[in-house]
Amino acid sequence: MESTMSNNKLRGDNMDVISDRKWISETLEIGKEMLYLTQKEVIGIGINEEEILKLTKDALFAHGKKEYEMPAKIGVHPYQEVFYHAMPAYVPSKNAVGMKWIECYPSNPTKFNLPQTTGLLVINDVSSGCPIALMDSAWITAMRTPAVTALAAQALHPDAETFAMFGSGIQGIEHVKYIGHTLKKLKKIYIYDVREEAMDRLIKEVQPKIDIEIVKGKNPEEVVKSCEVLSSATVIIKDPLAVIKNEWVSKGQTILPCDLNTFWDPEISKRADKYIVDSKEEHELFSDMGYFPDGLPSIKCETGEIIAGVSKGRESKEELIVCSNIGIAVCDIVVGREIFNRALSSHVGTKLEL
Template sequence: MTTTTELDARTPGLNLGSDVLYLSKQNVLDLAISRAEIIGYTRDALVEHGHQRYEMPAKIGVHPYPEVFFHAMPAYVPGKNAVGCKWIECYPNNPAKFGLPQTTGLMVINDVESGVPVAIMDSTWVTAMRTPAVTVLAAAKLHPGAETFGMFGCGVQGKEHVRYAAEALPDLKTVYVYDNREAAADALIAELQGQVPFTLVKGESIEAVVKSSEVLSSATVILKEPLAAVKDKWVSAGQTILPCDLNTFWDPKTTKRADKYIVDSIEEHELFANMGYFPGGLPTIVAEIGEVIADVKLGRENSDQLIVNSNIGMAVCDVVVGRAIYDRAIAQRIGTTLAL
C-alpha cells in the first residue's frame, strides 16, 4: 500500500491532500512545452481513445444564454496516469462586447492513486494548443503529402493551426488564410510568415480558398443554425475538411454527401445533435479519428474520396496534456502552492 510519504515524494513541495498547485497561463508558458511535444501528447491520447482505453462521458453543460455554453469535461486515461476535468465556457460575443476571448476556463488535475486534486490551471492555453494538434494529426493521417491548406478564422486558433501545420505537415507549400475581418488575416500573415516554412496567402474570398486547398479547416464560431458560409458546390472530390466549429461554417450538404464522415467522439456529436446543433440531422459516422490514427479503422482509401472530420474537442486530450504540464511544473518547481 502506498503511504502518504511515498505519495509526497512524487510531488516535491506539495503535500497531497493539503495543498494544490495553481498554474497561471504565464506559469504554463514558462514551462516551455514545445508544439512538437503537444502533438506527441495529443497523439498518445488519441491512440488510447482509438483503442477504447479511457473513460470519458459526453460533455454536460449549462446555457445561461441561447448562444453560449458551459461544459464540464472529465476524463480518465489509465495508460497516461491522467485524470481530471476541464470547465470551459464559450461566449461568441465576448470579443466585440467585452474585449475578452470567446473561450475561457479552468482545469483540475487529480492524483489517480489517492483521488485528491493536485493542480488547478488555466485551460485556455491547453485548449488553444491541443485543438490544432488534433487537426494536424488528422490531416497528416487523412491527407498525407498535402501541399495546400486553407484556414478559416484568423484568431488564436487560426494562428495556432498555422503554427502546428508547420510541425506536422512537411510537404505544405502554401497556406491560404481567410477571416471576415480582413485586418485579422493581415495580422496573422505579418506575424507568422517569417516563422513558417511555407507561403502564407490571404484568401480573396471563401470560395477562392476552398477551390485552392487540398485540406481545409475552420475555427470560427459554434452556432446551432449552420451559416453554410462554404457552399457545397465549391467543394471537390478528394478534399479533406477538418472543422473545429461543428456544423456551423460548412454547408450541411457537404457533410451529408462526404464519402467518409469521421468525428473525434461519436457520443459527443450525438449529444450536440440532440441539443439542436445539427438541425438537419447528424451525418452517418464511419469512425472516430482516434481509431484512424491508431490504425483500428481505415481513413482515406483513395485520392478521390471527400472526407470530413469534425473535431469538437475531447477531455482525454485535455487531461493527458494537463498531466504533462503538471509533471513538468513539479519537476521545475513552477507555480503557486495553495492550501486546500
C-alpha cells in the same frame, strides 16, 4: 459513457499509480494542498509544438484503443452563442485524471476587451482522488485543438500541398503554426476571415515563423477551390451558417472543421465518402441538443481510431473526407498532466491549501 471499465488497463491500483503518488508526495502534501498555475506559468513551462503534438497523439491513440474513460461533455448556455462545458477524462497510460471547465463568449473581445475563451483545468491524484493541481486551460485548449487537426490531416492527407484555414482568431493562428509540422509537403496556406485586420494580424505573427507561404483569400469560394485540406474555427451555433457551399467542394478534399455543423453546408458532410468524428457520443449529444437540425451524418469512425490504426483513413485519392473534431477531454487532461509534472519538477506554481 465512453469507457471500457472492464479493461484491466483502466484500473487504478497498479504499481505505476503507486509510484506516481509517491513521487508527487515528495513535493506536494496530497489531500492538504494543491499546485496552482497561472496562464503565464502554464505557458512558461515551455512545452513546444512538437511536444504538444506528441502528447495529443498519445491521447488520441488511447482514445482509439478504448483505453480511457470520458463521458460526453455536458454544458450550459446562458446565451445562444455562448457555451460552458464540463469535460472530465481518465487516461490510465498517463496517470491522468481530471476535468476541464471552459467557456466561450465570442463577444468578449469587442464587448469587454477580454479573451473569447477562458477556463480552468483540475488534475487529481488517481489513488485518492484528491485535487493536486488547478491551472489555466485556455492555453491548453488553444494548443491541443490545432494539434488534433494537424494529426488528422497527416493521417488522412499526408501529401497535401495546400491547406486552408477559415477564421483568423487564436485558433486560426495556431492552426497555421501547427499544420506544417505534419503536412511536410505544404507549399501554400490560404486563410480567410471576414475581418481583414484579423488576416493581417495572423500573417504578421506567423509568416516570420514558418517557411510556407501564407495567402489571403479573396473570398470563401476561391479558398475552397484552391486547397486540398481545409479547416475552420469560427463560431458554434445551432442553425448552420452554410458559408461554404456544397457545390464548391470536390472529390478528393479533406475537411477538418473545429466548429461542428456551423460553417459548412450540412450536405457536404452527408455526401462525404467518410464522415469521421473525434467522439461519436459527443456528436450524438450535440445532435440531440439540436446542433444538427438536418440530422447527424452517418459516422464512419473516430479520429483516434484512425490514429491508432484501428480504422482505415483515406483509401482512395477520390474520397471526400470530413473529419469533425470539436475537442475531447482526453487531450486536455494528458497535456495538463504533463504541465503539472514539469511544474512540480521545476518548483513552478503556488501551493494552495485545500
